[in-house]
Amino acid sequence: MDIVWYLVLSAFIFCIGAAGVLTRRSPLVVLICLELMLNAGNLALAAFARMTGTHDGQVFALIVMIVAAAEVVIGLGLIVAMYRSRLPMDVDEMSELRG
Amino acid sequence: MEAVVFFFAALLAVAGAAGVVLQRNPFYSVLSLVVHLIALAVLFLLLRAEFLAAAQVIVYAGAVMVLYVFVVAYVGGLEDALTERNATLRVLAPLFAVALLVELCVAIIGSGLKALDTHGPDLAAGFGSPSAIGEMFLTKFLVAFEVVSVLLLIAAVGAVVLARREEST
Amino acid sequence: MSVATYGWLVIACPLAGSIVIALGWRVWSGRTAGWIGSAAIFLAFLNALGALVQLQDKPAAQRHVTSSLWDYVSTSGVDARLEILVDPLAVFMALIVSGVSFLIHVYSVAYMAGDRGYARYFSYLNFFVFSMLLLVLAGNFFFLIVGWAFVGFASYALISYWYRRQTATAAGMKAFVINVVGDVGLVLAAIILLRDTGHLDFGRVFESAPETYSQNEWTIVAACLLIMVGAFAKSAQIPLHTWLADAMEGPTPVSALIHAATMVTAGVYLIARMHPLFELAPTAADISAAIGAFTLVFAASVALVATDLKRIIAYSTISQIGYMVMGVSIAAYGAGMFHLMTHAFFKALMFMAAGSVIAAMAGNQNIDRMSGLRRAMPFTYVAFLVAALALAAFPGFSGYFSKDEILAFAAERGGGYWILYLAGTAAAVMTAFYAFRMVFRVFWGEPNDEARELERGHLHHAEPVNPVTGEPEDTNVGYPGPEHHIAEREPPMRTAMSILAILAVTAGVLQIPGVTHVVENFLEPSFEDSRFVDTDVSGGIEVLALVVGGLGALAGIGLAWLLYVRNPGTTLRLAARFRGLHDFLAHKWYFDELYDHAIVRPTSALGAWSASVFERYVVGGMVSGAGLVVRAGSQAVRVAQSGVLRYYALLLMSGVTALALYFLVVSR
Numbered sequence: 001m002d003i004v005w006y007l008v009l010s011a012f013i014f015c016i017g018a019a020g021v022l023t024r025r026s027p028l029v030v031l032i033c034l035e036l037m038l039n040a041g042n043l044a045l046a047a048f049a050r051m052t053g054t055h056d057g058q059v060f061a062l063i064v065m066i067v068a069a070a071e072v073v074i075g076l077g078l079i080v081a082m083y084r085s086r087l088p089m090d091v092d093e094m095s096e097l098r099g
Numbered sequence: 100m101e102a103v104v105f106f107f108a109a110l111l112a113v114a115g116a117a118g119v120v121l122q123r124n125p126f127y128s129v130l131s132l133v134v135h136l137i138a139l140a141v142l143f144l145l146l147r148a149e150f151l152a153a154a155q156v157i158v159y160a161g162a163v164m165v166l167y168v169f170v171v172a173y174v175g176g177l178e179d180a181l182t183e184r185n186a187t188l189r190v191l192a193p194l195f196a197v198a199l200l201v202e203l204c205v206a207i208i209g210s211g212l213k214a215l216d217t218h219g220p221d222l223a224a225g226f227g228s229p230s231a232i233g234e235m236f237l238t239k240f241l242v243a244f245e246v247v248s249v250l251l252l253i254a255a256v257g258a259v260v261l262a263r264r265e266e267s268t
Numbered sequence: 269m270s271v272a273t274y275g276w277l278v279i280a281c282p283l284a285g286s287i288v289i290a291l292g293w294r295v296w297s298g299r300t301a302g303w304i305g306s307a308a309i310f311l312a313f314l315n316a317l318g319a320l321v322q323l324q325d326k327p328a329a330q331r332h333v334t335s336s337l338w339d340y341v342s343t344s345g346v347d348a349r350l351e352i353l354v355d356p357l358a359v360f361m362a363l364i365v366s367g368v369s370f371l372i373h374v375y376s377v378a379y380m381a382g383d384r385g386y387a388r389y390f391s392y393l394n395f396f397v398f399s400m401l402l403l404v405l406a407g408n409f410f411f412l413i414v415g416w417a418f419v420g421f422a423s424y425a426l427i428s429y430w431y432r433r434q435t436a437t438a439a440g441m442k443a444f445v446i447n448v449v450g451d452v453g454l455v456l457a458a459i460i461l462l463r464d465t466g467h468l469d470f471g472r473v474f475e476s477a478p479e480t481y482s483q484n485e486w487t488i489v490a491a492c493l494l495i496m497v498g499a500f501a502k503s504a505q506i507p508l509h510t511w512l513a514d515a516m517e518g519p520t521p522v523s524a525l526i527h528a529a530t531m532v533t534a535g536v537y538l539i540a541r542m543h544p545l546f547e548l549a550p551t552a553a554d555i556s557a558a559i560g561a562f563t564l565v566f567a568a569s570v571a572l573v574a575t576d577l578k579r580i581i582a583y584s585t586i587s588q589i590g591y592m593v594m595g596v597s598i599a600a601y602g603a604g605m606f607h608l609m610t611h612a613f614f615k616a617l618m619f620m621a622a623g624s625v626i627a628a629m630a631g632n633q634n635i636d637r638m639s640g641l642r643r644a645m646p647f648t649y650v651a652f653l654v655a656a657l658a659l660a661a662f663p664g665f666s667g668y669f670s671k672d673e674i675l676a677f678a679a680e681r682g683g684g685y686w687i688l689y690l691a692g693t694a695a696a697v698m699t700a701f702y703a704f705r706m707v708f709r710v711f712w713g714e715p716n717d718e719a720r721e722l723e724r725g726h727l728h729h730a731e732p733v734n735p736v737t738g739e740p741e742d743t744n745v746g747y748p749g750p751e752h753h754i755a756e757r758e759p760p761m762r763t764a765m766s767i768l769a770i771l772a773v774t775a776g777v778l779q780i781p782g783v784t785h786v787v788e789n790f791l792e793p794s795f796e797d798s799r800f801v802d803t804d805v806s807g808g809i810e811v812l813a814l815v816v817g818g819l820g821a822l823a824g825i826g827l828a829w830l831l832y833v834r835n836p837g838t839t840l841r842l843a844a845r846f847r848g849l850h851d852f853l854a855h856k857w858y859f860d861e862l863y864d865h866a867i868v869r870p871t872s873a874l875g876a877w878s879a880s881v882f883e884r885y886v887v888g889g890m891v892s893g894a895g896l897v898v899r900a901g902s903q904a905v906r907v908a909q910s911g912v913l914r915y916y917a918l919l920l921m922s923g924v925t926a927l928a929l930y931f932l933v934v935s936r
Contacts, residue, residue, distance in 0.1 A: 001105045004207055004215040006142065009109050011203035013116050013135075015196045020120035021917050022192035028125045028171065032132050036116050039139055042151075050146040053220040055235045058148050058227060059243075065154060066247050070254035072163050076170045077261030083174050084264075092185070095911030188914060195921045202928040 006047035014040035025090050027082070031075045038068045105145060111138035129167045136160040149227045271326075272335030274319035275354040278362055279401050281312040286394035293387035302377035305390035309373050309397055313366040320359050331355055331793040334407050334471065348468050353407035357794035360605060360787075361404040361537050368529045368612050369397045371764040375620055376521040378758035379627070382751030383519075384744055389429060393525070396422035400530050404537060408469035409458035412538075416454055416498065419534065420447035423526050427518040432746030435736050439514035446511045450501025454538075457494035460487060461545075474544040474797070481548055488545060492552030495542055496559075503535025503589045506563045510860055512586055516578040517736070519748075520623030523578060528585045528619050529612035536592040536608050540601050540795075547599070547799055554684075557597035561691040564590025566857060568698035572705070573843075573853040576735075577622050577633045580706060583856075584659065585615060587695060591674055594688055599800035600677035602788035606779050607670035609787070610658065614667055614772040618655035620755070620765050624648040625710060627752035629718050630730035635706065640715030644722035648755050649711045651765045656707050658772045660700035660825060663818040666776035671696065673781060673805075676813035680805045689813075693820055700824025708832040727752060781810045 017036030024030055042061040049057030082089065115135025122128045136159050143152035207215070225231055236244045269277075285308025289301050296304065323331050336351035352358075373393065380389055399422050403415030421444070428440030462468055464487060465476045481488040497508070504512035515527045526532070539546060539556065546553040567587035574580045588611050595604030626633055628645060642649045658667040671692075678688040718728040732741040732748065743750035755761040778786040805813075831838045843850040855861065908919070 001101055001145065001218070002216050003219060005105065005109075006146065007207045007215065008204055009112065009142075011200055011207065012113055014203070015200040016113070016116040016120055018199065018921060019192055019196035022188060022196070022914055022921065024120065025914075026125055028167075028174065029119070029128050032119055032125075032128050032167070035132060036119055036135070039136065042155075043139060043142060046143050046146045046148045046151060049148065050219040051215070051217075053222055053226075055227070055231055056239075058151050058232060059235050059240050061148070061151055062154060062232065063240075063243060063247050065158060066251060069158065069163055070250055072166060073254045073258040074261070076166055077258040079170060079174065081261045089174065091913045094913065185914075188918065191918060191922075195918070195925050199921070199925045199928065202925065202932060205932060206928070 003047050003051045006050075007044055010040045010044040010047065012040075013037075013043065025092055027075075027079055027089060027091050030091060031072065031079075034071070034075075035068060038064055101145065104141065108138045108141040108145070111135075112142065126168075126171050129164060129171055132167075133160050133164050136164070147222055147227045150229045150232045151227065153229075269318065269322075271319050271322040271333040271354050272352070274315045274322060275333070275335065275352045275358075275405055276337070277315040278312050278319065278366065279352070279398060279405060281308045281315065282394045282398035282401065284308060286391050286398060289387055289394060290391040293391070296387050299377050299381055299386075301387040301390045302373065302380070305394050306370060306373040306377060308394055309366055309370040312397065312401065313363070313370050316359060316362040316366050319354055320363065323354065323356065323359055328793045328796075332471070334469070336407070346462070346468065348408060348410035351407035351411065351469060352405040353470055354405065355794050356791050357537075357540060357605070358405050360609075360791060362401055364609050364612050365397065365400050365404060365530045368616050368768075369393075369400075369525055371768055372521050372525040372529070372616060372620070374760045375524075375623075375764040376519075378753050378760040379521055379623055380519060380749070381753060383749035385429065385746070386749075389426075389519070392422060392425045392429065393522070396426065396526060396531070400534070403534060407471075409454075409461065409473075410468050413451065413454055413458060416502070416534070417451050419502070419531050420444060420451060423447065423515070423531055426522040426526060427515045429518055429522065430747055432744075433517065433734060433741070435734060436517040439511070439517040443511040443515050446501050446508050449508065450498040453494045453497025453501070457491045457498065460491040460494070470541070477545055477548060484549055484551055489549040489552045492542070492546055492549040493555070495538065495545070496552065496556050499535030499538045499556075499593070500559070501535075502538075503532050503593060504586045505535065505559055505590065505593055506566060507859070509563065509567070509586050510856075510863060513579050513582045513856070516576070516582050520578065520619055520626060523582070524616045524619030524623070527582065528615040532585060532589055533592065533608045533612065536589065536596055536604060539593065539596045540605060543596070543599070543601060543795060543798055546597065553597045553599075557594045557678075557685075557688060560590045560593030560595075560597060561688045562590075563587070564594065564695045565691050565698075568695040568702065569853055570856045571702040572698060573850060575634055575636055577626065577635050577638070577706065577710070578619075579633075580635070580702060581615070581618055581622060584618075584699065584702065587699065588615065588659070590695075591671055591692060594692065595674035595677065598678055598681055598685060598688065599798060599803070600674050601795045601798065601800075602779075602785075602791055603670065603673035603677055605791060606787045607667075607674055610666035610670040610772070610775050613768055613775055614655045614658035614665075617651055617765060617768040617772050618659065620761070620768070621648050621652035621655060624753075624755040624761065624765075625652070627754045628722055628728065630728045630752055631732065631735055631748065632730070633735045635709050638710045638716065639713045639719070640711070641719045641722075642711040644715065644719040645711075645754065645756055647762060647765075651755070651769050652711065653707060654769045654772055656703040660703040661696055661817055661821045662700075662825070663814075663821070664773075664776070666772055666774070668814075668817065668821070669776040669779055669781065672813045672817035673779065675817065676781070676805045676810050677803075679809045679813060680803065693816055696817060697820045697824040697827075700821045701828045704825045704828035705832060708828060712833060713836070722754075727754065727757075781805070781814065782807065 014037050017033045017040060020033030020036065021030055024033060042064055045057040045061040045064070047057075049055060049061075079089075087094070112135050115131045115133075115138055118131030119128045119135065122131060136155060140152040140155040140160070143149075143155060285305050288308075289296065289304055293301070323333070333354040334351055335354070336349035338350055373390070376389070376393065380386060383389065396419065399415050399418030401415075403412060403419055406412040406415050424440045424444040424447070427443050428437045430436045458468065461473050461477075464480050465473050467473045467476065477488070500506075501508040512527055512532065516523055518527070546556070564587045567583045567585075567590060571580050571583035571587065574583060588607070592604045592607050592611070595601075595607060624645065625638065625641060625648060628641065628648075629638060632638075654665075658665040661668040661671045675689050675692045675696075678685045678692065715723065721728045729752075732743055732750075733739060734741060741747045753761065755765055778784060779788065831842075852858070908915075
């Protein structure tokens with residue numbers, strides 16, 4: 001398969017994820033959609049690594065994976081903390097930064 | 100053969116992604132994500148990224164998703180309505196998503212990069228193996244490797260702090 | 269150890285002393301801080317002696333030792349290293365500075381006892397000695413300027429040492445401001461030299477100067493004039509002299525050390541150090557000599573009528589430095605530096621004796637109130653008398669040889685320099701007169717109340733007041749302490765004064781015209797590149813200068829005796845008769861008033877206008893205008909800050925989309 005197919009697929013997944021972030025109100029689902037976007041990025045990186053025949057892209061993808069894991073840990077920790085303090089599970093309700 | 104596998108995996112991946120966004124129940128979203136991740140692992144294999152695929156299945160679809168499932172179970176079924184109440188977002192969100200997709204496709208397909216229309220170069224047998232990746236981590240990307248390990252440590256400490264029960268109450 | 273090691277240790281000892289005293293100010297009880305400070309300076313003195321011995325072992329041509337610790341700044345075109353230059357001139361200065369400083373430290377140990385800022389005082393004093401030695405040993409303009417500025421700061425800190433005295437802090441600020449004017453001059457001079465020669469260190473600047481500049485070219489004259497601004501500000505020469513009299517607000521040992529013996533002679537040292545440049549710019553050297561001559565006459569005339577004991581000595585200092593500046597400017601380097609040395613001895617001694625007198629008067633400094641202290645304070649009297657004889661250039665005393673040698677050299681240069689000779693001689697008569705005016709009025713005559721009290725064995729005590737304004741004070745920190753110490757009762761003060769008295773009498777033997785040439789020979793390697801190094805004063809002129817100088821001194825002393833002992837009260841009649849002249853002198857030729865009208869008032873008027881009009885409407889308008897703009901702008905932007913996370917995400921997304929669109933369009 002040509003590399004271009006992988007990249008188009010990656011763009012598809014990325015946009016689906018982005019749309020999810022914009023439309024869903026549950027913080028949990030927003031986090032999952034962020035995972036989608038990160039994975040789209042990973043796919044593109046792996047494709048580019050294949051294209052150039054070097055490992056650099058794969059290493060980068062692995063690091064993205066680790067960053068994503070860290071992000072998940074913190075994000076889920078926040079969600080648990082929110083749940084504990086009985087905050088509403090809705091990103092629209094958390095608007096204390098209003099200027 | 101390769102094309103068949105690709106289309107199959109790609110369909111599965113897009114379906115998984117769509118499932119994540121469209122399911123009302125977060126639990127189903129998580130399960131859709133697992134499907135999506137495994138489909139991606141297959142694509143990684145097609146791209147000769149063996150170690151990446153393995154890590155994807157073990158770390159991502161395994162460990163991380165388990166975390167998600169636990170949290171969903173702990174927090175409970177929080178179904179939210181898919182119909183958007185906010186008029187601005189209802190219009191603009193899909194608009195921007197589609198616009199970006201179109202732009203990306205134009206960029207990718209219309210870029211005229213010759214290398215994109217090939218399979219890529221022929222690769223030696225050990226490409227993408229754990230030993231090759233490990234060597235890169237300990238030589239060229241040593242600093243990134245160390246920084247990332249520190250990041251993980253910080254994240255672990257942060258998670259402990261966030262999830263700790265308040266002793267005083 | 270090598271010469272350079274000794275040189276570095278000379279600088280390091282006082283610095284260490286200053287730091288140790290400052291850090292342990294709570295710990296050091298009683299007079300400990302004073303003894304630590306004295307020990308540090310003594311070590312510096314010993315190291316200077318070591319450098320001297322090592323230097324004398326070398327052949328004359330190799331007596332220029334430079335040493336650098338590390339590069340301080342090293343970029344293209346500028347190469348400033350932390351570098352010292354040890355040559356006879358530097359060692360000579362280092363010996364005088366550390367030696368006299370040590371004696372004054374010992375004196376201060378007793379004199380300042382009981383003051384609530386004792387440790388601070390000695391920390392400052394050690395810091396001053398460090399800065400002065402840095403200045404003297406600096407091997408390039410960079411560290412010369414650093415030492416120069418440090419010395420100015422130390423002077424400021426010590427003048428304002430009694431910081432609750434309004435007059436003292438004002439005097440400190442005045443001294444600092446005028447010193448900074450000098451610093452600026454010196455910095456500009458260094459920049460000119462750096463631009464033209466490409467070097468900062470003395471050796472290479474002096475080497476390349478004759479190739480870079482033609483004789484009397486305007487740039488080198490300008491550089492020398494700027495150096496003179498720096499030298500004159502430190503050495504209190506006209507027109508930058510006004511701060512030195514006010515600097516007498518500091519403690520008396522400070523006046524002895526900084527404002528008589530060492531710091532104020534830095535300008536003389538500077539001109540001597542820069543002599544290759546001044547010889548390239550004879551115009552600047554002549555201006556400098558003329559200013560020196562004018563200053564020495566001016567200051568001597570003011571000292572004739574001043575009534576504050578310390579201020580008389582201060583004007584005497586200005587006058588004597590005028591002699592030195594004149595000397596080094598007319599290339600009488602050996603004589604100028606020799607006078608610097610003898611002056612350091614007898615003027616420090618005079619200040620010490622004056623300090624003892626002031627202590628006996630419980631802080632009062634007005635000589636109108638003093639009388640007949642001779643019997644009550646025999647030691648102080650003898651010390652003051654020795655200093656006065658040396659200052660008056662009485663034949664046989666050290667000042668006699670050094671001062672007359674400068675004058676003889678001026679006469680030897682001939683031509684217009686005869687005017688300098690005449691001015692110097694006239695001022696010498698005045699010097700002898702005011703020196704003995706002090707002696708006769710303070711020590712002779714009927715004993716006053718304080719003297720009688722002291723004769724009965726009791727030191728006078730008075731409520732503490734400001735000696736200048738008469739305002740009442742207390743004795744807490746920031747004001748002088750409750751105790752007064754006179755030399756008769758304090759061994760450290762007596763020791764220091766005795767040593768200086770011996771030096772003031774005998775230092776002249778180092779350089780008796782026609783007999784000994786110790787100082788000149790020692791300094792010769794530093795001045796070997798001078799065109800005048802072989803100029804010797806002819807025998808006739810030498811004898812003329814000595815005879816005229818001796819007669820002048822005797823005439824001045826005799827006149828003072830006539831006016832103050834034989835016919836007391838004559839001076840009052842004279843003052844009444846020549847009221848205009850007396851007022852002119854008493855107001856120090858109206859220099860302060862001139863500066864007040866020409867500089868201070870226009871500046872403060874401009875300041876007041878700026879504060880009331882410019883500040884209010886222009887600056888204030890800009891400030892509040894900026895505030896209004898920001899507020900209006902933020903009102904508009906606030907709308908975006910909805911606090912809704914998804915709006916932020918939407919904005920981000922739109923940004924990405926727009927950016928992608930932009931790149932697509934651009935890449936077409």
